[in-house]
Amino acid sequence: METREQVKGIAARAALWSARHRALAILGWIAFVIGVTVLSGQLGTIEAKGSDQGHGDSGKADKIVEAAGFPVQPAGEMVIVQNRAGTDRTAAVSDVTKALKKTANVIDVQPPVQSPDKRSSLVTFSISGDPETASDRVQPSLDAVAAVQAKHTDLYVAQGGSASGDKLIGEDLEKGLTQLGILSIPVTLGILLVAFGAVVAALLPVALAIMAVMAAMGLLAFASRLAPTVDTTAHVMLLVGLAVGVDYCLFYIRRERDERRNGADPHRALVIAAQTSGRSIWISGLTVIVAMAGMFLTYDTTFVSFAVGTILVVATTVLGSLTVLPALLSALGDKVDAVKIPGLYRKNSEGRMWNGFLRLVLAKPLISAVLAVGALAALAAPALDLKTKGEGIEDLSPDAPIVQAYLAVEKAFPSEISPAEVVVQSPGAGFEQKVTSFRAAVEKSGGRLAGPVDVELNPAGTVAVVSVGLVDEKALDLLREDVAPAAFGPGALVTGEAAGSADFNARLNASLPWVFGFVLGLAFLLLLVSFRSVVVALTGVVLNLLSVAAAYGMLVWVFQYGHFEDQLGFRAADGITNWMPLFLFVILFGLSTDYHVFVLSRIREGHDRGLSTRQAVREGIGRTAGVITSAAVVMVAVFALFATLPMASTKQLGIGLAAAVLLDATIIRAVLLPAVMAMLGEKNWWLPRWLGWLPQIAHEPPQQAPAAEGRHRELTTVS
Template identity: 55%
Template sequence: MTTSTTLPPPVTGPDAGPATSPKSNLAARIAGWSARHRRAAVLGWLLFVVAATVLGSAIGTVEAKNSEYGHGDSRRADEIIAAAGFPDRATEMVLIESDSLVADDSAFRAAVTATTTAVERTGRVENVRSGAVSADRHAQLVTFDLAGPAEDADERVGPVRDAVAAVQRDHPGLYVAQTGGASIGEAIGKTLDADMHRLSMLSIPVTLGILIVAFGALLAAVLPMGLALTAFLGSLGLLAVASRFAPAVDTTMHLMLLMGLAVGVDYCLFYLRREREERDRGADPERALAIAAATSGRSVLISALTVIIAMSGMFLTQDATFISLATGTILVVATAAVGSLTVLPAVLSKLGDRIDLGRVPGLYRRQSSGRFWRTIMNAVLRRPRFSAVLAGALLLVLALPLLGMRTAEEDITALKNPAPALSAFVRVQQAFPGGAEPAVVAIRADDVTTPALTAAIDELRTRAVATGQLHEPVTVEVNPDRTVAVVRVGLSGSGVDATSEQAVRTLREQIVPRTVQGVDGAEVRVTGLAADSVDFNAALGRSVPLVFGFVLGLAFLLMLVSFRSLVVAVTAIVLNLLSVAAAYGLLVLVFQHGWGETLLDFESVGSVTNWVPLFLFVILFGLSMDYHVFILSRIREGHDRGWPNKLAVSRGIRGTAGVITSAAVVMVAVFALFTTGTVVSMKELGFGLAVAVLIDATIVRAVLLPSVMVLLGHRNWYLPRWLGWLPRLSHGEPPAGELTDGGLPAGAPYRGEPVGTGPTY
């Protein structure tokens, strides 16, 4: 190893990329237009954000209906029920329970009567019933329907809930509490609103604080935040329009905030750090911005396309939740990328060195010395084979728990929420197994009240209870036209666990075929929370290969075209799969096996929320490629200049280390905040994203990627002759004056890549 003072001359010939020109670099051309038309770019962006926000508020966001969520049999059952003309109502229940009294005792009967009278006096209920008694006779249910449409019942349940609370105060020796979809929805809605408000208030100052430390200047730190938040607001307006075609789910907007902060800040970091780096090397402000646009701007464009491609794979699932999450993420990422490529160059060209206003003493530095990363690189590149084996083995060990992953619907009993409605829900499940989340059998026929079907329904009840997996209460409801009957059957288990899912299979495969399904002309389908989980997992099993193939295939093609290397494209795919698999393994350990219950404040239900793993895959793959593209672009710059492979890799990693570290810290901090919420699925999502980004930015990018690239040597850039027709894209800086109409004076001479500052191999 020697210290050099000169660098090899640039490569010439067929392997050399052509000089970048405005025609060959879309990001540079967009930045050039923005820099020349600053006012139009900035005002255009602000008008877009305002117009999108106003439009979104005016037309509102269409939310997915219950019947649009399911798959297979359960979805068909939901459609039958939705079209049957049943009254649109929300059913609630009050549990009266005692450890010592039974339902026949006078004090117990008095509490039941008081409950019935209290809810009726509110004038907000109908169809009050009080017949269901538990097997041990220590619990009884009073059920009723809230008057008015079910969709906004959670807004009207308050007076009824207060009336039930008054009964509890009058009968302190018994347990009296209300639960049901409306009261649980009210409790969870308040909790989610409080969570999101708190997370919003925390994520902004946390991100801003990290950026102040990263840049050491207040204005440079505020600019990425401004872009991220305006991109989020603009994309919310676009979501309202898109929801006309892909109805939104509750989680979508929360995820958009998370992703808007993460990628919006990342894209600004890429631009600003490269612009600062070039200024430190002697380029004037316009030249520095031109180079940042042609290099980091191009990386932003490719990274955004990769995330969009990855998220588009979720459309293949044909699932309302995945489609909504994909739509929201695509909108916020695309909006952030457009802002980074247009308004950001315009603002930077106006500010110039004033971007560093508000310098913080002790923190400001235009470019990091990179001592830490230089030490890491020297250690890794001295023993690349050992480093690659060690890092790869560690990732595989972390990924091992993935082999035992089990997924299921989210269980609301796992929520850390003190609301009486959720406590009552748990106690109803214990007293009436499956009564709170029953299986629902939808029977459609010309007349469901015929003697044959009536007898078959009675037989279904008898056979179901006899299995021991299905329980009372078993209720039957017929629509006004007598064309659809809905039979609700209690299930063993929690309603979402393996026991409940097995009970559903027993109902579908043994009970229904031998009873109601044997009646001529009857269409019979089974739905309910456990049935939804069974059908979702089956549908997911069918769609996962399609999604994986789509995402991996298009990402491979994008990398192949961007870097003109078959090896780089394959390496990128393999490394990203390793980091995602390691994140999956940790997710299983923490949430399925409960290793992090105390730290993250949740109770494991022995499974991972069924929509989380696939969503994590597509989003992590996109975010991992974000860093990968940025690093590889710098390594390719060195390669195109003719540097030796080890020097190109070392300088490429060190040159991007500061940006990657800052971006990763922002992402990890923002994602980790979501683990402090109440909803377990959001904890899983935040944890999975945070640990994956951390693994990707350390083990993969700092150890595995450089060691593998050094071991591959010149083979990194192998491209078969038959792919020689692929376009050549430059990864270096553009000609002087690219961002101006006719070119401006160069100012201080540009020194280019500094020499003599590190090792040469």
Template identity: 55%
Template sequence: MTTSMLRPPEIRPDETLTSHRRPRNLAASVARFSARHRATAIGGWLLFVVLATALSAVIGTIGAEDSDYGNGESKRAAQIVDAAGFPERAGEMVIVQSGTLTADSTEFRGVVREAAAAVEATGQVENVNTDAVSEDGHSALVTFDMKGDPETAADRIEPVFAAVAGVQDRHPDLLVAQTGEVSIDEAIEGQVSDALGTLSMLSLPVTLGILIVAFGALLAAVLPLGLAVTAFLASLGLLAASSRFFPADDTVTHLMLLMGLAVGVDYCLFYIRREREERAKGASPEQALATAAATSGRSVLISAFTVIIAMAGMFLTRDTTFISLAVGTILVVATAALGSLTVLPAMLSKLGDKVDLGRIPGLYRRKSDGRFWRFVLRVVLRRPGVSATIAAAALVALALPALGMRPASDGIDGVKHDAAAIKTYDQVQAAFPGGADPATVVVKAPDVTNPAMTAAIADFKAKALATGQLHEPVTVEVNPDRTVARIGIGLSGTGTDKVSEQAIHTLRDDVIPTTLRGVDGADVTVTGGTAQSVDFNHALTRSVPLVFAFVLGLAFVLMLVSFRSVVVAVTAIVLNLLSVAAAYGALTLAFQHGWGAGLMDFQERGTITSWIPLFLFVILFGLSMDYHVFVLSRIREGHDRGWPTRLAVTRGIQNTAGVITSAAVVMVAVFALFTTAPLTAMKEMGFGLAIAVLLDATIVRAVLLPSVMAMLGERNWYLPRWLGWLPRLSHQ
């Protein structure tokens, strides 16, 4: 066998975008049009961004209301309450507590009366009540509602704070402190809005810094960031329009910025690095752009479809939060892909080699020498079986803790407890279990005030308190037409733990059926924070298999059609599931077991925020496939040129390793920033995404993928004869 027989086929220099042999694919066709009509492509993109941004400002984004959230029984209860005509109120409370005095002492009762009189004297409150006393007698509650629109109660609460502080100053030997809906919302809003705004802005310079290191040139670094930011701005306008059909969750814009930076930068990196690589080989600017458009452009298209498919799976949950996050992500990914396929080729065609303006000595290089990755691949491919076994075993070991993952609503435990209102909430919760966040029993009947129903409610109260899992204060409120009563009752536990969940089951399964249900045809339902968490987890258990089947099934079909190989499609699914499982395990160790509590500054709850696991699955599956498609496209490209599989794998991974490393560093850095957010759920999201991308870009792409493909050899490209009708898509 001669040396020439082993040499990869040469690419003819005349195979450009204008050649009769130019690649026939959508990405190449769009890039060809953009390159020929640069002014149209660039101007059209800017006009689109401006109009979409203006649309957002003009029509506004419709946010999800409280009634849009929830699942099952708790959601039905909330809807009954909304339709019953109860006055909308913002409830507050003041705890009066002493380590020595009890509620039956004259001094203690005097302070309680003074606190009640002080808040009432502000003229901002109504429905003041002083009946609630703790079981040990050392604590009492002064409950009241803020007058006026509850949405604007925060604007009127400062005099109430001042009045309570005055009572505390006059009685320093007792605790007199305020908490409640308005107080806590104001404290959380102050924590979250400032922190997330800072993090969102900080993500931009961090991303730019990493891109400068990756490209070694200022203009080349600014271009991906500019595309990502403009795609994000345009997608906000599209979100405003879509919110007419799918109300937007409060957190969706922060996620859109994250994903816009992640995929927008990725797509540009794929494109620009390939164009640079071709120029380093001696291709003309036109030839280099042609190759980048036909190869990296096509990878961008497939990757975007994969992410969109993954996110669309969340529609099957029929949950407002998931649907909102899915819509926002789909919009920003589709917009970033559109910009990458249209305005980016036009900009690169216009700039040519000027894209490398602002070269930084010591950092700039048109093509990475890849020495590190060549070394890694030599080690991995020397014994691919051993490499695959070690890598897979490490990921499986990391994934094992996920078997004990316990999702639950985070509630108030999901924020930092350093604000005064939240600290007071903890003190109320300790003195009155469940009193700060009670369950709400909703009774609907023709007349909830008739003697039979009144007796049933009294019986309910007695039997509920006798369980030891349900506690005072018990409140009863009737709507104006006396058809609906809502009963507030405290729960044992923290509101998010197993003790509170068991109390909900006792309430629903034991107490209500023997007291309220069936009396005068009453319809009885339960809502509240804990009930909503229980119902959410139940609904999620039903929908998760559907989401997994949808995402995995459509991703398999997309990979099968793109690469005409059953083995490649199955391998992609298995490797991505392995990296997601490992991320789950790391998340469980860090947050549920509290290993990361000190480092990331959060309160250990023994649970994972209920929406995080499914959300991470769809996001991580989409982002993992993003890398996988890019790598496999280069490998398939070599295979289609006639290279042996091992050579195609080696060169494909070696040539893409630098791009994937740069893209992964951007993602990990941006996602890791969110581990400093005040909300535990945001920390979980940032940590889960960062660790998964890190594992995927290193162990999976650099070790597992090449070793598995090397062992499979030509079997990688197996396609049954009966699937021969699948279209042949060019990878060159």
């Protein structure tokens, strides 16, 4: 039987089964996607609570406060009236107070407070009702404050707060993410139309990628029972799912089309595509999943949610690519090239430009490698200056009115913007005296801690929360190590935005070596087993690290050094968003492996047929250059859309991913990889004798056996 003797591996067997039972495979896939989507809607997705996302002392404090039963506080808002031209602001403050007291949904308007420098006044109030939906009721107060500003043009009058922030920024961000999801699909389809030159072939990858993402999001509802999800996970899943889904289908369809144009019958073309590209998809998917699994080692709720979501979407995409895609190709036959686009449809996927460039690289491999490494080193050099910082209001668009208001309040009233909170359990007798001692220590802090000091007890009187403002970066350490323990004892825990950010950074720093070691180690092992070569596995890891380093360097050059500020709509900061380096490493290492496995499989295929290493490199890279370019353009276009969102972190994500993929598909895969492999020659395939027990995995297409002709005719007929 041909299936046992010549067709080996999970990918090939899955493809042949799907081709023989294509109706069952196609309908089963559709039923699977619809089924998990409907069931997830009925089941619902469990979302992580704020207290689930903390670390260290701040995480413990948040859980204590949540369990203490504090009454739900209404959404707080504030209006700053600032004197910037030497004029009197008394009338404006009075107008703000009167207007707010007459405004719908406004409660608890407090008397104005003056800043220490006597240049600003602050009026605080709350929005009635559920704080989670306060953004729906904040507009009347925004209108009232805008009217006062219009009346007093010589002063700065602006409103900020949780409700107005959610409305003015949250809505913009959600709108941007929604538009990104909608735009990414037509952009991807447009690029694939150019790449394939045929409508049906271009539609298949997009349709399968979307269905895989839908199914994975449905499965996420079930997985959230074990690991609660965060709201941004769905957007990350769309990003990764569209990237790998299109890539996998692109590789598979391109190989099947090429074999058909080389004269293979439908069955033979499908077998070759399954044995080669299908196998690459299988290995690549495993490696990407391993990379994503590294995020589990952070023990952070957000990263764990990202890991679960991306693993689900990659696994679902691999499943669809190895089952329903072969079934569809078997059913369509040559109709996969239906609706050809004049001027774009080509008979093969080999690019003359890339082949000409490759000949130049292989003619001078040492010079090419030196130039490539030099270019990557220059791009990566700024990464030596990489610093990280927590996300803050300054990371949003500097032109947003809410951002300007927050920054003005933060400068004039540091205790009003995200104050630190000291959580004290069992305050008991003498607590008032301790608070008095704490206030005295705040006044003696040299201006690092700022009042007013506010105290709140839970209804049972078992937990107290003492709030105080942090003026500079060292204030948190002073509060945690000296002031709070001295006043309330060693059991006092400090939380708040600054404390939470510091604890998150500490958790990330502790987990970085484990994540990097896990991802690099397992990726090396997977490549070693797949290609039976220590050199190939080591080269793959090093090349992927070079693309990541170059991406880090470009992030620093743009977002720390301040290039393209006006074009991208941000202001340079003293660091990159703290979670960005780890997240980019995991995502980029996984996605870079896609290209590496695909290209190396084609090179190994030629080598196994008896070609020299240099000839195998020329043939393998030459024949994959077109599809790699198409896949990279899709990824770069989709990732670049993230740079249009209002937050600095999303801009960093988009620029980092797009730049790394572009460099990976050009300098690394088209120059450095062939140059290094050409110089190493047969040493590329070195494997120590003591590793000879590793399984032999065939990379070359299966040979057509005469005994299988009847089976060929049978499958050709049903095709």
